[in-house]
Amino acid sequence: MLTSKARRRLAIKTSAIAVLGAGIFVGVPALASSMVPKPVTYMCKNVLNAAAQPTEVKFQMDLAGPLTAVSPSATAVVTWKMTLPTPSLPAPSAIAATERVVVDADVVVTGTPNPLPTETRTVGASSTPGAVASGAPMPLPTILVSLTPTARGTMAVIPQDFALLVGPTSAAGSELDWYTCDIAPGKEAEATAAAALVTVATGTPTSTNTSTGSTTPTPTSTPTTTPTTPKPTKTTTKFVTETPKDNNGKVTKTPKAGADTGGGGDMGPDGRMFILTGSLLILAAGAGGLMIRRRGLNRG
Template sequence: MLKSKTRRRVAAKTAAIGVVSAGLLFGAVPAIASLAAAPKPVSYTCTSVSGVAAASPYKLLMDVSGPLTSTPGSTIVVTWKLGQPAASPSLGVPAAIAVGDRLVVEAEVAISGSPVPSSTGNREVTGTSTPGAVASGVAPTLPSVLITLTPTATGVVAVRPDAFTLVHQQAAGTGVGSSLYDCTVANPAEASAAALTITVNTSGAGTGTPGTSTPTSTSTSTGTPTPTPTYTTPEPTVTVTQTKTSKPRKTTQIDKTPGGGAATGGGGEAGPDARMIMFGGAMMAAAAGIGGLMLRRRTATRG
């Protein structure tokens, strides 16, 4: 019973995790897709090399990308990618392109807005590509162009695609190409919708393309205080010396010394001298010895 309850709890948790993961996945996909700017269709009227205009305008796909913000004085690089229409008609080459030949786009971009960038109005830019071998009537990949500008004040700058000419240059020869198509904007509103808008401010906030931010370090100099010497006046030291005169001590010896003798505390008044006692003892020992000899002699005579 306990195992079945545990299995049901694990299954419920797994299902909940799956639902949350699916929600994050399907919710993140539209967010990521919204970050990628899709090319905008712009209607162009193009005249071929034969001088005959197309019956209907070409819905070319224009992708103008670059930083969304900048600062005054910084260089901005904008990329303009020209794409073939998603549906027919397309810009097919009237003659085959050999390997090594180049396609050149001589284009114009309209730069407007405030602040005033490095130059205003229409600017001519050029892009080159090597498409490889392209058969006659096939629509090749069109070149991209780069636009460089420098704003000088805060405000908004708009970069809008405009007319262009597609040129074919052969690899061998003088390098002089032949024009394939001359195209002009047929719908200005579509061109304005495809324009890139750049906000110029002093803070230099994030850009549309990933970049590397350089932190600005501010150093604050703090002065080191100079130590102030402290002078201390030494106080005089007074040394007091006391001199004490000792009184003569009273001697403990006997004041009265017998004449002719050393002051030993004794003398003639102390009684008989010890030498007399020793002399008497010696005499007694000598008398005893003599008496013993005499007794020994008498005994020997009798025997």
């Protein structure tokens, strides 16, 4: 599809590797400068007009990678935008609103983290710009290039030849070539200068020493005991009454109706005897009084 690029590809790869070697050591400044659009001279041919001669067109190529470094095995996306110069690349025929524009391009991917030291990839994109009049500037879709670096380092994405196709949106794959644009002979360095650089890096692990100078032995194994269910405890209470004994161990006297201390039987007369005696004296005094009164009545 893309004419004349096979003959120049070897020379392009060689120059790309040489320039990339300097870009890797430049580091971050090179990454920042690669985000500025760079002019790249192409020779574009109108495929619809077989008699037309290739026209020199100086595109502004804007290839931009991630703003910060990416980690290995992470996906990095490079955006490739093409800006037409003045005079622009005119549409050789009108583009209907139901048609889409497809860009089919090559890029050279090289660098340390890339699975292959240098490889050429075919990438593409499409857009539906709506109705475009014949002779109006050709709409150019934006291309996204996805990278998956495998190690730390720097990768470069270098723009190469591309083709512009137009076809109905309802029949993908049936688009026709309208333009083929190849890097102009001797202008490969311009394409290399427009390359997007992607830095791949990982954070440096840090360790913190929290030792206080004392060593605490760590047991290698901890015995494990299986808890058992305790059996219920049965408690029996017995009350024993002690019988007083003499020095020879014989029972002397069992106290009865004594105080709670057990010594009431040897403490003397019971208090109830005094109460009973007092009561009898009161009754006797009362009976005597009644008898004396009765005699007084009988005399009178």
